Amino acid sequence: MVSFTTSWGRATGRLSTLVGERCRLVSPGFRLASCISRPPNLRHSNYTFSRAFTVSRRTSDEANKSSAIARRLKDPEHAGQRARLREFGLDNRVYVVTGGARGLGLVLAEALVEAGGHVYCLDRLTEPDASFHETQRRLLASGFDGSLHYKRVDVQDAKDLDWVISEAAAAHGRMDGLVAAAGVQNVTPALEYPPEKIAEMMNINYTGVYLSAVACAKQMIKYKTPGAMCLIGSMSGLVANKGLITSVYNSSKAAVMQLGRSLAMEWGQMKEFEGVTDASVAGSHLGHKRGIRVNVLCPGNIITPMVQKNFEDEPHLRALWESGNMMGRISEPEEYRGAVLFMLSDASSFMTGSHLVVDGGYTAW
Numbered sequence: 001m002v003s004f005t006t007s008w009g010r011a012t013g014r015l016s017t018l019v020g021e022r023c024r025l026v027s028p029g030f031r032l033a034s035c036i037s038r039p040p041n042l043r044h045s046n047y048t049f050s051r052a053f054t055v056s057r058r059t060s061d062e063a064n065k066s067s068a069i070a071r072r073l074k075d076p077e078h079a080g081q082r083a084r085l086r087e088f089g090l091d092n093r094v095y096v097v098t099g100g101a102r103g104l105g106l107v108l109a110e111a112l113v114e115a116g117g118h119v120y121c122l123d124r125l126t127e128p129d130a131s132f133h134e135t136q137r138r139l140l141a142s143g144f145d146g147s148l149h150y151k152r153v154d155v156q157d158a159k160d161l162d163w164v165i166s167e168a169a170a171a172h173g174r175m176d177g178l179v180a181a182a183g184v185q186n187v188t189p190a191l192e193y194p195p196e197k198i199a200e201m202m203n204i205n206y207t208g209v210y211l212s213a214v215a216c217a218k219q220m221i222k223y224k225t226p227g228a229m230c231l232i233g234s235m236s237g238l239v240a241n242k243g244l245i246t247s248v249y250n251s252s253k254a255a256v257m258q259l260g261r262s263l264a265m266e267w268g269q270m271k272e273f274e275g276v277t278d279a280s281v282a283g284s285h286l287g288h289k290r291g292i293r294v295n296v297l298c299p300g301n302i303i304t305p306m307v308q309k310n311f312e313d314e315p316h317l318r319a320l321w322e323s324g325n326m327m328g329r330i331s332e333p334e335e336y337r338g339a340v341l342f343m344l345s346d347a348s349s350f351m352t353g354s355h356l357v358v359d360g361g362y363t364a365w
């Protein structure tokens with residue numbers, strides 16, 4: 001039996017060296033494939049490796065034991081090969097990530113590109129953070145099929161959002177999803193909060209999410225590609241985060257959670273998508289009727305520029321937050337990649353109007 005396990009990505013790989021029980025795959029984006037045995041005719045052969053598939057030759061016994069998912073998800077492109085968790089694939093799909101110039105938004109955007117998506121990061125910064133360019137270079141060097149773009153947009157500007165998102169959709173003839181991560185935080189005691197500052201934060205953290213979701217939904221309707229949205233809430237929408245004096249931020253995140261449920265109800269069954277099933281949407285083969293799914297991700301404390309500023313201003317917060325969850329630490333943005341991929345892909349096809357809490361147990365005790 002010879003089995004090659006690939007990263008997400010499509011490439012033609014050249015099997016160039018065989019060292020003992022392992023073989024090296026020379027192609028951008030692919031580092032190592034396991035080579036369990038070594039038939040002589042494999043040396044220097046060319047293979048095409050495809051996103052999210054394990055390319056393998058198996059014994060007839062193994063071939064007969066296909067998983068429930070492999071049986072359900074017929075793979076027209078690779079008939080005869082075994083699909084591995086294909087419902088997580090985002091090949092050729094198009095996504096908008098607001099707040100994608102840095103921090104959590106950027107890390108999540110990278111994950112969507114790795115899974116095959118074309119991702120448009122929207123942010124109000126004139127130039128994205130240096131980490132954006134590093135991410136773009138890394139993705140290019142790795143040879144992933146997807147792409148990462150940057151557009152300057154303030155999520156409070158409905159017209160600009162509509163324009164930029166319609167341009168992104170027109171470039172690919174589809175719109176498949178949104179990660180609404182643009183947000184601000186402001187530490188101010190309630191008794192001192194200037195009314196105009198309350199309105200400013202709600203405009204970004206709530207209205208900005210609302211407008212971004214509507215702009216994406218319009219394009220999904222136009223191109224008949226009902227997709228999925230992941231609104232970034234926070235555990236601060238569920239509890240008052242210990243020691244952080246942010247009443248307006250916390251309320252804005254609770255509002256995002258209620259927005260998610262409301263949009264999920266409105267957009268779950270739209271006449272505009274009548275007759276559209278998964279089977280008629282490229283990249284998906286489930287055959288269910290479809291609507292737009294909307295869910296909210298509620299992260300715990302994450303090390304991002306936003307939180308680094310909190311620690312600069314109030315150094316005691318780090319120890320307080322670390323001891324506030326069951327893992328005894330602050331999370332990294334990368335720890336949300338799996339959650340967002342789940343929420344945007346067909347892997348969560350029956351999940352809508354819901355929220356996913358990923359907080360190291362902070363809200364569970």
Ligand SMILES: NC(=O)c1ccc[n+]([C@@H]2O[C@H](COP(=O)([O-])OP(=O)(O)OC[C@H]3O[C@@H](n4cnc5c(N)ncnc54)[C@H](O)[C@@H]3O)[C@@H](O)[C@H]2O)c1
Pocket residue numbers: 098099100101102103104105122123124125153154155156180181182183184204208232233234235298299300301302303304305306307
């Ligand atoms: N860091 C955490 O601990 C944490 C925890 C839970 C939820 N969140 C949420 O995650 C999201 C990302 O936060 P982060 O920690 O990466 O913060 P961040 O400050 O590093 O990133 C936020 C991004 O949003 C952009 N942005 C702000 N206002 C905007 C506007 N009007 N239009 C367009 N872009 C705008 C910023 O320029 C920035 O690039 C936020 O919604 C935040 O509330 C963060």
